[in-house]
Amino acid sequence: MPTEVILPKVDMDMTAGTLSVWHVAEGDFVAKGAPLFDIETDKAAMEVESPASGHVHNMVAPGQSVAVGAPVAWIYAKDEPVTAPPASAARADGVGTAPSIVPPRPAAPQPAAPQEVHHDPRQRATPAARRLARETGVDLRHVAGSGPKGRVQRADIDNRAHGQPQHGAAQLPSGWSVQPGDLHLTRRAGRDTAPLFLIHGFAADSTGWAPLERALPKDQPLLRLDLPGHGKSPRRSLRSFAELARAVVAAFDASGADQVHLVGHSLGGALALALADIRPRKILSLTLIAPSGLGPEIDAPVLNGIARASRVESLLPWLRRLTADPDRLGEDYARAALRGRLDPQLRAAQLDLATALFPDDVQAFDLTAALRRVTARTAIIWGRADRIIPWRHALAARGDMALHLLPECGHIPHIDTPETVAGILARQMA
């Protein structure tokens, strides 16, 4: 009798989840306890271990929503004949529909993550959103859904059809196109030790880590990621935090890194948290600098202002909001920051990303559950004078996590006071 693999309940309110990627192919041998697949819920994403050793068959196709307790695959002993999937032994709660089963097929490598350009033609949308989309000629597949599980709500279509009045649509660059290719990752070699894996925040890029790098030991190996539509990474159409997190996990997997000390700032902090949730065994320590995802409040006009700015004069006032001491940031800094932002398509892509991630100026994703699950040593660094995300979101931390609440420091402690952050990282890596 093969062992049934079910979709586990990983979150309290969870009734269904999306099986995002398999770590094995049909027929592969898997050892008990080895990573088997990743699931995503509307709140979290995580890796699921195999409940038994054997060969995996009758796997559910990735990308589809599966009810909690429904089977996603069966594990067969070595010489056990593989038949049609047995009737499910138990349904946990009778919720949802049984998943459709893909027929056995020759072993083929699974794509690490779905390509963002391939939209699911069956986009979730409320009936009201569909009607409005029909009437206004909006293609639902190009709308970021703000509802549960990425569902497009009527308001999402309203925003699309009428621009984003709350963000001042007048200066929007017109349109942008998706680019192919992998996310850009730069490496700094060093001594033979686990590298720091750095994920920057919204509208920044990996060059923003330079002050911190100067404060770190010269031989500390580094991996720096540019997020989609940021720095030297290709622009992608991302409709939700989950899609963005998927892209980051795929880039992490592709980096070949064995184990890393993970650092994320702001949006990168939320992504680091998601990555630590999905790849817990790969993360030796987790350092979150003013992370998003721990509460709804965020000063979205600043993010939009930075993303939109095309001149030093329009960028500098927003940049000054990032730091506790505005005089520290002069026109030179703004000019340098603007050099990486000259491409209008990059700015447009970032504005669209801001709309998907922060609809109505709210952080639309919640990673507090992931924070509770983290197994790696975790530190949260926050400036007490942060004007972008309230430092009190740090209080979502578990009691055994280190909080470093830096006085006279704004949203960018790694730039305001890189020595302090480097010191904390040294303790994290000890």
Next chain:
Amino acid sequence: MNAPAHPSRTLSYAEALREAMALALESDPNVVLMGEDIGVYGGAFQVTGDLIDRFGPDRVMDTPISELGGAGVAVGAALTGLRPIYEFQFSDFAALAMEQIVNQAAKMRFMLGGEASVPLVFRMPSGSGTGAAAQHSQSFEAWFGHVPGLKVVQPSTPYDAKGLLLAALADPDPVIIFEHKLLYKMKGDVPAGHYTIPIGKAEIRREGTDITIIAGAIMVHRALEAAETLAADGISAEVIDLRSVRPIDSATIIASVCKTGRALCVFEGVRTLGLGAEISALIAESDAFDYLEAPIMRLGGAEAPIPYNPDLERAAVPQVDGIERAVRKLVGGEV
């Protein structure tokens, strides 16, 4: 509705029903009351009260403890020209009389090619909340609403109780009126004199813009209480009192959901295969579908007989806090 020409007084729901019966007994010699202990005792819930003193035992008849027999006599009397009102002590006991209600009263007009009709009213005290346990607390509106040939109403106020009972009496076909036991003591303005409330017409009890709550009987009041709390948080709920289960006022429901884009059905009967399911389906099949901003949701009775333990009894049917939670979920985009 016939506009009442008489001044209003404050009456209880039970008094309003009694007044309706007294008016009918006075104005129509064919009206008779039948039921167990409705005479000298005044009825299990004292709804008939002193009517026997005013109209005598020929018009207010105590029937033996046989619901099947009593209902059968009532059907026969209706077929031969009287207009009986038969009271069940508890709607649960209608199970004993199903043959007469479902197979005889509901069918007769159709099987006799319209040559005969059965103008009778079954009064059924229903619902939980009185500590009367599993066999005396059920809500059978959906059961009887499922039978063509019957009309089914469930008033939620003293005003409606009188108006719907008088409308039921005027109707040429069998009408079942579900009287919620927890409402009998509820007070409200009731005009003196004769007036009717049309069967098949729902009433919007509170106007709102964010969600439509469709409820019946005691659930109307729970929905209104929840709506009041929600209003303080900026959530505007429209509350529809269904009033009539068969025929159902789909037009009022659909128009409201087209306006609000969200629907929550709240009924006391068991949720599975219940009134909420029917209303959800009629919304989904209607023009309102294109206006939905969230799934249609149902609250209803639990998958269990009504328990005797008061805490469990309370938990077995929708309460104010549950309605509030469901609305917050629907309006807050959690579902």
